Amino acid sequence: QVQLVESGGGLVQAGGSLRLSCAASGRAFSGTAMGWFRQAPGKEREFVAAITWTVGVTYYADSLKGRFTISRDNAKNTVYLQMDSLKPEDTAVYYCAARWYSGTFLIAPENRGKYDYWGQGTQVTVSS
Secondary structure, three states: OEEEEEEOOEEEEOOOOEEEEEEEEEOOOOOEEEEEEEEOOOOOOEEEEEEEOOOOOEEEOHHHEOOEEEEEEHHHOEEEEEEOOOOHHHOEEEEEEEEEOOOOOOOOOOOHHHOOEEOOOEEEEEEO
């Protein structure tokens, strides 16, 4: 079992930055990948970014490349999402998720159905 707890959400003005954290606990994380998803009101949950825990290979939604950066601190069992140049359309609940995988690269990192564990979410609101 893996427990995930997000933090760092809040209210920010357009153009500002936020860093979200996801603290993971439970089973050993070698062989897992961590992802961030977001869900805006009335919309489906969408992929933001993912990172493999051991090697640190990263994946991003094409529309967010260059503004969002995912990273991890193995010693702290924590994954981060640095969000820069925020826009009102980035307003959403942001969720951290974990999945098991084998090999070096993730297959379909954007597929939320492949993630086994989810955090409770943290609200990000970007004002114009």
